[in-house]
Amino acid sequence: MTVFQHNGRCPICEKEVTFSAEYIWFRDHLLCSNCGSIPRERALFKVIIDYFPNYRDLCIHESSPGGRGASVKLHKECRDYSASQYYPNVAPGKTHPQSGFRCEDLENLTFPDNSFDLFITQDVMEHIFDPEKAFKEIARVLKPGGAHIFTAPLINKGNKSERWASRTEEGEIIYHHEPEYHGNPVDAKGALVTMHWGYDIAGYISDSAKTPTTIIMIDDIDQGIRAEYIDVLVSRKH
Numbered sequence: 001m002t003v004f005q006h007n008g009r010c011p012i013c014e015k016e017v018t019f020s021a022e023y024i025w026f027r028d029h030l031l032c033s034n035c036g037s038i039p040r041e042r043a044l045f046k047v048i049i050d051y052f053p054n055y056r057d058l059c060i061h062e063s064s065p066g067g068r069g070a071s072v073k074l075h076k077e078c079r080d081y082s083a084s085q086y087y088p089n090v091a092p093g094k095t096h097p098q099s100g101f102r103c104e105d106l107e108n109l110t111f112p113d114n115s116f117d118l119f120i121t122q123d124v125m126e127h128i129f130d131p132e133k134a135f136k137e138i139a140r141v142l143k144p145g146g147a148h149i150f151t152a153p154l155i156n157k158g159n160k161s162e163r164w165a166s167r168t169e170e171g172e173i174i175y176h177h178e179p180e181y182h183g184n185p186v187d188a189k190g191a192l193v194t195m196h197w198g199y200d201i202a203g204y205i206s207d208s209a210k211t212p213t214t215i216i217m218i219d220d221i222d223q224g225i226r227a228e229y230i231d232v233l234v235s236r237k238h
C-alpha cells in the first residue's frame with residue numbers, strides 16, 4: 001500500500017517521475033518510479049552535479065558500488081569511471097574471478113598518489129575498522145582539487161561519534177555494543193557497522209586526512225530528496 005506519492009524530476013534518471021513509498025521510512029523506501037533510486041542516492045547525485053557539473057569528463061573511482069541509481073549512472077555516462085569491491089580472499093589490486101571487480105581495501109589502496117578527480121562511496125564509511133587510515137588513503141589517491149563525495153548515515157547527529165566495533169592487531173573483532181549489520185552487495189552475511197558517526201565526522205576527516213569537509217543536507221521533495229540520514233559529505237583535497 002502506498003503511503004506517500006509525489007510527482008517530480010529525478011536528478012539521477014533526469015525524467016519526470018513519481019516518487020512513492022510503501023513505508024514511512026523514506027530512507028529505504030521512497031523510490032523513483034523510473035530508475036528505482038532512493039533518497040540518499042539522489043542527494044549524492046545532486047551534489048555531484050552541483051559541485052562538479054563536468055563529472056562526465058572526470059576520472060572517477062567508486063568503492064563498493066550498488067547495482068542501481070548513482071552507481072549505474074556514473075558507470076554508464078562517465079568517460080573514465082572505475083569501481084572496486086573489497087573481498088577478503090582476493091589480493092588488493094587483483095580482479096575477483098567471478099564478479100570481474102577489482103579488489104581494493106580502503107585502508108590500503110593500491111592506486112598511485114593523485115589518481116582520481118572524484119572518489120565516491122555510498123554508505124561505506126560506517127563499516128571501516130580504521131577510518132582515519134581510509135580517509136587518509138582516499139585523500140592520497142585524489143588529485144589536488146579533487147574530492148571524496150560520499151554518504152554515510154550520521155545517526156548520532158550532534159552527539160559525538162561512537163566506535164561500534166574495532167579490530168585488534170591480530171585481526172580479532174571487538175564488539176563495543178550489540179553487533180549491527182547493513183546489507184552488503186558482495187556478502188550475504190551483511191557488513192558489520194564499526195562506527196556510529198555524528199556531525200563531528202567533518203572535523204575528524206579535516207583533521208586526520210587534511211581534506212576540509214562539508215556536510216550537505218538537502219530537503220527537496222520535487223527531486224525526491226527527503227529522508228532521515230541522507231547527508232552528503234564533500235572532502236576536498238587542496
Ligand SMILES: [Zn+2]
Nearest residue numbers: 010013032035
Ligand atoms: Zn530516477
